[in-house]
Amino acid sequence: MIANEINRAQNWIEKLDFEKVSHCYERAFELIDLTVNDLKNKSFIRELLSYRELLATKYIQKFNDPRTNSGLLRVLLTLNSGSFNTARQ
Numbered sequence: 001m002i003a004n005e006i007n008r009a010q011n012w013i014e015k016l017d018f019e020k021v022s023h024c025y026e027r028a029f030e031l032i033d034l035t036v037n038d039l040k041n042k043s044f045i046r047e048l049l050s051y052r053e054l055l056a057t058k059y060i061q062k063f064n065d066p067r068t069n070s071g072l073l074r075v076l077l078t079l080n081s082g083s084f085n086t087a088r089q
Contacts, residue, residue: 006073
Protein backbone atom coordinates (compact mmCIF):
# COMPACT_ATOMS: atom_id res chain seq x y z
CA MET A 1 0.00 0.00 0.00
CA ILE A 2 2.95 2.33 0.63
CA ALA A 3 4.14 1.74 -2.93
CA ASN A 4 0.62 2.46 -4.19
CA GLU A 5 0.75 5.93 -2.63
CA ILE A 6 4.15 6.68 -4.14
CA ASN A 7 2.90 5.47 -7.52
CA ARG A 8 -0.25 7.57 -7.12
CA ALA A 9 1.99 10.57 -6.41
CA GLN A 10 3.72 9.89 -9.73
CA ASN A 11 0.40 10.18 -11.54
CA TRP A 12 -0.37 13.51 -9.83
CA ILE A 13 3.11 14.84 -10.64
CA GLU A 14 2.43 14.16 -14.31
CA LYS A 15 -0.89 16.04 -13.98
CA LEU A 16 0.91 18.92 -12.17
CA ASP A 17 -1.36 18.67 -9.10
CA PHE A 18 1.29 19.07 -6.41
CA GLU A 19 -1.18 19.42 -3.55
CA LYS A 20 -2.38 15.89 -4.24
CA VAL A 21 1.25 14.74 -4.46
CA SER A 22 1.72 16.02 -0.90
CA HIS A 23 -1.38 14.15 0.23
CA CYS A 24 -0.02 10.92 -1.27
CA TYR A 25 3.27 11.35 0.59
CA GLU A 26 1.38 12.07 3.82
CA ARG A 27 -0.63 8.86 3.42
CA ALA A 28 2.63 7.01 2.76
CA PHE A 29 3.99 8.37 6.07
CA GLU A 30 0.91 7.08 7.88
CA LEU A 31 1.22 3.66 6.27
CA ILE A 32 4.92 3.45 7.11
CA ASP A 33 4.18 4.32 10.74
CA LEU A 34 1.44 1.68 10.94
CA THR A 35 3.73 -0.91 9.37
CA VAL A 36 6.64 -0.14 11.70
CA ASN A 37 4.39 -0.50 14.74
CA ASP A 38 3.29 -3.95 13.57
CA LEU A 39 6.63 -5.47 12.49
CA LYS A 40 8.65 -7.94 14.50
CA ASN A 41 11.74 -7.89 12.25
CA LYS A 42 13.98 -5.20 13.74
CA SER A 43 16.34 -4.93 10.75
CA PHE A 44 13.42 -4.37 8.38
CA ILE A 45 12.05 -1.70 10.74
CA ARG A 46 15.39 0.10 10.54
CA GLU A 47 15.32 0.01 6.74
CA LEU A 48 11.71 1.19 6.59
CA LEU A 49 12.48 4.08 8.96
CA SER A 50 15.46 5.01 6.79
CA TYR A 51 13.12 5.08 3.81
CA ARG A 52 10.73 7.27 5.80
CA GLU A 53 13.59 9.71 6.41
CA LEU A 54 14.37 9.80 2.69
CA LEU A 55 10.71 10.39 1.86
CA ALA A 56 10.53 13.16 4.47
CA THR A 57 13.53 14.89 2.91
CA LYS A 58 11.89 14.87 -0.51
CA TYR A 59 8.56 15.97 1.00
CA ILE A 60 10.11 18.95 2.78
CA GLN A 61 12.12 19.99 -0.28
CA LYS A 62 8.92 19.81 -2.37
CA PHE A 63 10.54 17.72 -5.09
CA ASN A 64 7.91 17.33 -7.77
CA ASP A 65 10.15 15.71 -10.32
CA PRO A 66 8.92 12.45 -11.87
CA ARG A 67 12.45 10.99 -11.82
CA THR A 68 12.83 11.69 -8.10
CA ASN A 69 9.50 10.06 -7.37
CA SER A 70 10.40 7.05 -9.54
CA GLY A 71 13.60 6.75 -7.51
CA LEU A 72 11.58 6.76 -4.30
CA LEU A 73 9.41 3.96 -5.63
CA ARG A 74 12.42 1.96 -6.81
CA VAL A 75 14.10 2.27 -3.39
CA LEU A 76 10.92 1.19 -1.62
CA LEU A 77 10.51 -1.86 -3.82
CA THR A 78 14.12 -3.00 -3.35
CA LEU A 79 14.28 -1.88 0.30
CA ASN A 80 17.79 -2.68 1.38
CA SER A 81 20.48 -0.53 2.97
CA GLY A 82 22.48 -0.26 -0.26
CA SER A 83 19.53 1.11 -2.21
CA PHE A 84 18.84 3.65 0.52
CA ASN A 85 22.38 4.99 0.37
CA THR A 86 22.25 5.18 -3.43
CA ALA A 87 18.97 7.15 -3.43
CA ARG A 88 20.27 9.74 -0.98
CA GLN A 89 22.97 10.89 -3.40
